[in-house]
Amino acid sequence: MNSAKRTDGTIVKVSGPLVVAQGLAGTKMYEMVRVGKMGLFGEVIEIRGNRFSIQVYEETEGIGPGEPVAPTGAPLTVELGPGLIGSIFDGVQRPLDRLRTKYGDFVVRGAAAPPLDREKRWHFVPRKKVGDRVSAGDIIGVIPETHIVEHRVMIPPGWGGSIKSISERDLTIEETVAVIAGEEGGEKELTLLQRWPVRSPRPVRRRLSPVAPLVTGQRVLDMLFPIAKGGTACVPGPFGSGKTVVQHQLAKWADAELIVYVGCGERGNEMTEVLIEFPELIDPRSGRPLIERTILVANTSNMPVAAREASVFTGITMAEYYRDMGYSVALMADSTSRWAEAMREMSGRLEEMPGEEGYPAYLSSRMASFYERAGRVICEAAEEREGSLSVIGAVSPPGGDLSEPVVQATLRVVKVFWSLDDKLAGQRHFPAINWLSSYSLYQELVDRYANEKINPHWAKNRQEAMAILKRESELEELVRLVGMDALSVQDRLLLEAAKMIREDFLHQNAYDAVDTYTSLLKQFKLLQVILAFYHWAYQAITVGVEINDLLSLPARGEISRAKNIPEEKVRAIDELRERIRSSIEALKLTGEAMGQKV
Ligand SMILES: Nc1ncnc2c1ncn2[C@@H]1O[C@H](COP(=O)(O)OP(=O)(O)OP(=O)(O)O)[C@@H](O)[C@H]1O
Ligand SMILES: [Mg+2]
Known part of the structure; x- marks a missing residue:
């Protein structure tokens, strides 16, 4: 590929995924080499004089000093072309599905199968x-x-x-x-x-700011902490708090035209779930199996550590390729912490000066070089064509500690923070996204969009819901100190409204056929009916209606079941709102009648 003359090298040292070789004259940084007699895939990550440090993307057991290292003259490159969709690749884009047919269940080391099918017409x-x-x-x-x-x-x-x-x-x-x-x-x-080196972003004509939401069908995300098409988000959370379920929900329901799902260093069974589910799940928009818009990259925990970094860059390069065609693409990576840990391990073996908690000093810039490839763009082409790439990374901080370096490095580049919370997960409130600590910097643009496309009260209702939730946490503090009796009847009603927002709106069961996805219109109506109950009940209280009478209205019970109303019957929520209005009116009338009798 390159005219510089290259010579073979020899292994001098093997240390886990790191191999040191000498010789290799003419070989440059980030070039791919084939290591040992088995020809394992590796990438040069440091050159000091005649010493070449190579990170090897396969198990290095059994190879040793004296074995050859052959340069390939090319950086880590992916193949691009038809056939990517529906495939499952490993971190260096080997087709796991086709390798299995060729070699059985275990990928044979050094196995070379081209990523894309050569025979298919x-x-x-x-x-x-x-x-x-x-x-x-x-x-x-x-x-x-x-x-x-x-x-x-x-x-x-x-x-x-x-x-x-x-x-x-x-x-x-x-x-x-x-x-x-x-x-x-x-x-x-x-x-x-066509081919492209994974560490180089593909060129675009112009970058634009995002204008539309990436609709996920997840109420807490779309309503409170939306991500834009072309935006970036992270999902940090402790062990078992629901990171993978959030990522899977996005891969299933996000309104992107193409999904790239990267399983990075996580358990293999999570990928298996995706593999089994996606061919069966039907995309509600196209009526076709979801796998027909999905590319999977799997570098699971049992696979070599060094290939974790390759897996995220392989994934994002394929995603950019479809963005360049003018599609809206979304990429999920689960979990970027495993990639960061791989960086730490390699850096340790290279004896680099460690930064915070042993991570290399370049942790932040390396992570940024991944997230910064997201965006809404005008593609490079003579015609004006727009594409977008949204990137969502899971982060798994040890003990859920958000001050640790990987979370902090991620927060510096992403614009949405979905903070998963141990306590909420413990109460089985899913998605366990903490509404007080999460944020989205796309809120205003999504408000503008939804005010225009869904309902002019979208932003106002969202703000009111957030205000109620914030007030709830203040009141809870008060109740802890002085007890429930200290609260005014209005405050008690507010606590009820907050509970309804939490349980009847934010809580969403990923495993329920209807609840798993909610359109923006239905999201609006669900929140609207809760707020309407709150407003009308508030007025009723001021004219003397008993709060307990309001809370025990049968129509109120219906609110908690409203999220299970199917999309095509979404008008039933308006009818429910009408029933609530009239039943509260009726209470007010009986109240007045009673008042007259006295
Ligand atoms: N939206 C949801 N609806 C219903 N159940 C959920 C939801 N989100 C999470 N759960 C429950 O929480 C469990 C753990 O979720 P998940 O595997 O996504 O956690 P995680 O944060 O990825 O964990 P790990 O740290 O082990 O990777 C799920 O198996 C499921 O039972
Ligand atoms: Mg997980």
């Missing part, structure tokens, strides 16, 4: 014709990659010229799809198979 339909001038990013034709996603074949970055040949036909990814005559003479043959 795709039906290409041109969008350009012979003689058309094209530049980098232009779409020259399309392929139905799945029923949901149309693969848009783009001129690669750095290319351009006029089309010499192109036609509608079936072809494999290695056959020439078009011949491009360059501006300065010469011809290039374009294939469906």
Whole structure:
């Protein structure tokens, strides 16, 4: 790939996933090498004189000093082209599904299977014709990659010229799809198979600020702490607090056109769940299996530590490729802490100067280089085409300690913080997102969007709900000190309203067929009916109605079941609101009647 002359090297030391070699003249930082007689995959991560430190993406057991190391001349690169969707790759993009057919259940070390299928034929339909001038990013034709996603074949970055040949036909990814005559003479043959080095962001024409929410169907997220399309979020939480369930819910329901799910250093069974569920789950928008819009990357806890970093960069590069086609893409990484731990381990073995808690000093900048690839963009192309990439990372701080370095490094780059809480999880309040400590910097833009598209009272209602929840925590403090009796009847009603917001709105069961997803309209109506009850009850109290009579109204019980009303019957929530209004009116009337009798 590169003209510099390279020579083979020899292993001098093996220390877990780190191999030190010498020789390797001409090899540069971040180049891939094949290590030992087995030809394990590795990446050069430090060069000191004649000593090359290599992080090896496979188990290094059984290899030792004296064995050869062969340079490849290329950095860690992914293959891009049709066939990515629906696949499951390991951290260095080996196709786990196809390797299994070839080698059985365990990936054989040094096994080389190309990420994309070489035999499969795709039906290409041109969008350009012979003689058309094209530049980098232009779409020259399309392929139905799945029923949901149309693969848009783009001129690669750095290319351009006029089309010499192109036609509608079936072809494999290695056959020439078009011949491009360059501006300065010469011809290039374009294939469906393209490559990109994972550590370099793919170019875009322009970056834009986000304007629309990434709708997740999760009420606490969309209503209180929304993420934008092209935004970044993190989900930190202690062991078992629901990080993976949140990530799975996003992968299932987020209104992105393409999902990249990276399982990084977590238990294998969590990936298995995704693998079993996704082909069966039907995307409500397209009516097709969710797997038809999903790419899975699995570097689970039993897989080599060094490949964790590769897995997040492999994932985000594939995500950028579909963003460049003009799609809204969302990437979930579970868990970025396992990647950070891998960095710490490698840094320790390299005997680098440790930073906070043993993490390398470059922890923050490395994590930023991942999250900063999110965004809403105008793609590189002659035509104006918009794409977005949203990134959501789980963080697993030991003991749930939010002051630890990985959480802190993440918070410096992401704009949404979904703080999972041990106490809430303990009470089985799921998603266990703490409404007092979480935040979203996209709130205003989502308010504007939802005020216009859903209901002009969206922002006002959200603010009121938040105010009620905040007041609840103050009142709870008061109750702890002086007891319930000290509260005014209005405050008691507020505590009831807060409880309804928590239990009947924020609490959401991921495993219930209806409750698992709520549209923005239904979210609005659910919150609206709770607030309406609160307002009308408040008025009723001021004219003398007993709070207990209000709280025991049958219509109030219906509010707690409203979240199970199916989307297509969402108007039933309006009818419920009407019933609440009239039953409170009736209480007021009997109150007045009683008042007259006295
Ligand atoms: N939205 C939800 N609805 C219902 N149950 C939930 C929800 N979120 C979490 N849970 C429950 O909490 C359990 C633990 O969640 P999860 O595995 O996501 O935690 P985690 O934070 O990823 O844990 P770990 O630290 O082990 O990775 C789930 O198995 C499930 O029983
Ligand atoms: Mg988990």
